[in-house]
Amino acid sequence: MDTWQLLIEPLPLPGSRNMAVDEFLFRSLDARPRTYLRFYQWERPTVSLGYTQNMTKVVDLEFCRGNGIDVVRRITGGKVVLHHREITYSVVSSDTATFTATLAGSYKLISRALMRGLELMGLAPTSADKAPPFYAKSDLPCFSHPAQDEIELGGRKIIGSAQKRAGAGFLQHGSIPLGHDERLLKSVSLLRDDAAEIQMTSLSEALGRPAEFGWATERFVAGFREFFQVDPEPLVLSPQDMESVLAIERDKYGNEEWTLRGRSL
Numbered sequence: 001m002d003t004w005q006l007l008i009e010p011l012p013l014p015g016s017r018n019m020a021v022d023e024f025l026f027r028s029l030d031a032r033p034r035t036y037l038r039f040y041q042w043e044r045p046t047v048s049l050g051y052t053q054n055m056t057k058v059v060d061l062e063f064c065r066g067n068g069i070d071v072v073r074r075i076t077g078g079k080v081v082l083h084h085r086e087i088t089y090s091v092v093s094s095d096t097a098t099f100t101a102t103l104a105g106s107y108k109l110i111s112r113a114l115m116r117g118l119e120l121m122g123l124a125p126t127s128a129d130k131a132p133p134f135y136a137k138s139d140l141p142c143f144s145h146p147a148q149d150e151i152e153l154g155g156r157k158i159i160g161s162a163q164k165r166a167g168a169g170f171l172q173h174g175s176i177p178l179g180h181d182e183r184l185l186k187s188v189s190l191l192r193d194d195a196a197e198i199q200m201t202s203l204s205e206a207l208g209r210p211a212e213f214g215w216a217t218e219r220f221v222a223g224f225r226e227f228f229q230v231d232p233e234p235l236v237l238s239p240q241d242m243e244s245v246l247a248i249e250r251d252k253y254g255n256e257e258w259t260l261r262g263r264s265l
Contacts, residue, residue, distance in 0.1 A: 006232035015046035033095035078162030090173035117223030
């Protein structure tokens, strides 16, 4: 039997800590089918880079440093994301019987659970068609266009996700804006103010009222429960677990040699 565990972070965390917890869960996978479902927030605005991205092409580092915006590099792929006033989810699993052994297969299943969560909020999500040909090879940020099978509300992207796989295990995490600041996104991602409109929305915009982390997270958890027919056990990281998380943060996500790879410090 697959074991599901649910971790809802009670307080916003620094970006480096958030990435370290996700990687700790990913490293915790073994041959047994196991799934972690996590929801978290960010202590302050943070830009995250995809694993292979060239920072000089996608992030205005000087603007970020001058405006109190952190920068981290993910172990997952994808494009640059500004994490600000959002819910972030992560699914970490070694259960190929449930999620399949492919990126596309697990991505679609997780999307359907997330869509069910949006439906429980009274919204009507749809799955995006293929993105414009230029988008995949561009340096545009993640939320500039929906990619194939990503989730839209009213034709605008509401969730942006990225994945890493190793053997039977994978980590997929994604950004779900509670609100959004298009001007700030353009500033951190080197887009001009007159650049093409960002094709994104937020839960608050879609609902027509402020959306709170706790309220929305409850519905996403319910969406996963309904779609996958599971009842996750609450997970609390032990002091020993946190020692491992802090070591990953210190050695990788809090280390500029990892974050600014390819740029002279």
